[in-house]
Amino acid sequence: MTTTNFSTDTFSDHTSGLYRTAARILNEAGIQINGAAPSDIRFNGPGVIERAFAQGNLGLGEAYMDGQWDSEHLDEFFHRLLKTGMTDDVKPVRLVLYALMAKFMNRQNIKRSKTVGEVHYDLGNEFYSTMLDSRMTYTCGYWENASNLEEAQAAKLDLICRKLQLKPGMRVLDIGCGWGSFMSYAAEHYGVEAVGVSISKEQIAWAKERYKDLPLEFRFQDYRELDEPFDAIASVGMFEHVGRKNHREYMELAHRCLKPGGLFLLHTIGKNQRNSYPDPWIDKYIFPNGDLPSIGQMGDAMDGLFVVEDLHNFGSDYDKTLMAWHDNFMKAWPQFEAQLGERFFRMWRYYLLSCAGAFRARDIQLWQWVLSKGGVPHGYHRSQI
Known part of the structure; x- marks a missing residue:
C-alpha cells in the first residue's frame, strides 16, 4: 500500500485559525504536520483539520x-497527542447532541444490547482466531512475567482464578463469557464447572464445540435474565457494554446471584473522568453503545x-496486548484482504493502534x-494469592 504526501498548502490555509490551533496542539505533543518523524502526521487529501475540529x-x-x-507509528501519534490533554479542549458543536444522548438515553437496554455482538463479535471466528491467542481471549493480558501474548493471557486467566480463590467443585458464573477462555481455563486447571452468557451467537457456537467435553454451559442470553446462585462470579471485559444507566441493575444482579462467602471479580476498561461521553468513532465503527465507566460511577453502582x-490497575499492559494483536492482524491480513477491503484494514488498524496509544498515555x-x-473474614490479601 502506498500513499502520496502533499504539501499542506494544497489543502489548508496555514494562516487560518483552525490550522494555527491544530499546529499548536500538535507541536505541544511533539508532532509536526507533514514532518519526517514516524509519529508525525502526513496529509494525503483535503479537509483533515476541518473534519477533526468539526x-x-x-x-x-x-x-x-x-x-x-x-x-x-499511529500508536505513538495518539500517545503523544493524548498525553498533552489538549484534545479535551476540542469540543465540536456537532457532537453536543451525541453527548446528551449518552447522558440521558439508555443506549444499552435489552432491545439494543445485542447490537455489539452482531456488529463486532460476530465478525467471524476465523478472523479473530488469527489475531488472538489460542483460547481466543479478547481482553487485556497480564505481562508482568510474560514474554508473548500466549503467556500473558494464560497469566491473566490464572490471576483471575487465584483472586477468586477457586476450588474443585465450585459453580462459577461468567458474565460476558466471550469464546470461553476463562471458563475453560478454570475448569481445566481448578476443577470448577461454569455457566457463561454472551450476546454473540458466533462466540457461543464456537465455545460449545471447542469445550464440549468440559463441564461448561454456554448460553446466548442477556445478563439481566440471570437469577440463580453461584459460588463465584467473573466478568472479564463485558462491563464496558453495560452503560451508566444500567450499572446499578448489573451490580444488583451480581449481588443476587453470588452466594454468601463468594467473591466477584470484575475486569473492565475504565476512564479517568465521570462526566464524559463515549468516543464517537469507537461507538460508530467498533463497539456500538459502549460506555466506559469511571471509578466514581462504579462506586455509586455498588x-x-x-x-x-481489592482494586488492581494494570492498564499499561493493554498497550502491549493491543500491539501484539496488531502484529498478528498484520501478519494474517493477506488472507482477509479480498473479503474485507482497504477501508476495513485502515479502520481496524486505527482501532487497535489508537487504543494502544490511549493506554500508553494513561488516558x-x-x-x-x-x-x-x-x-x-480477617481481610482479603492479594499478596497471599
Missing part, C-alpha cells in the same frame, strides 16, 4: 479510513451491595475489582 475523533478517524492522512476487597485504564458480600 467532529472530533469521529472526523479524524473517518478521514484516516478515507486515506486522507497517515502516520507511520454502594451498599459489595465490599471492595484510559484497566481495572480488576474483587468484591465480596459483607467482607472477607
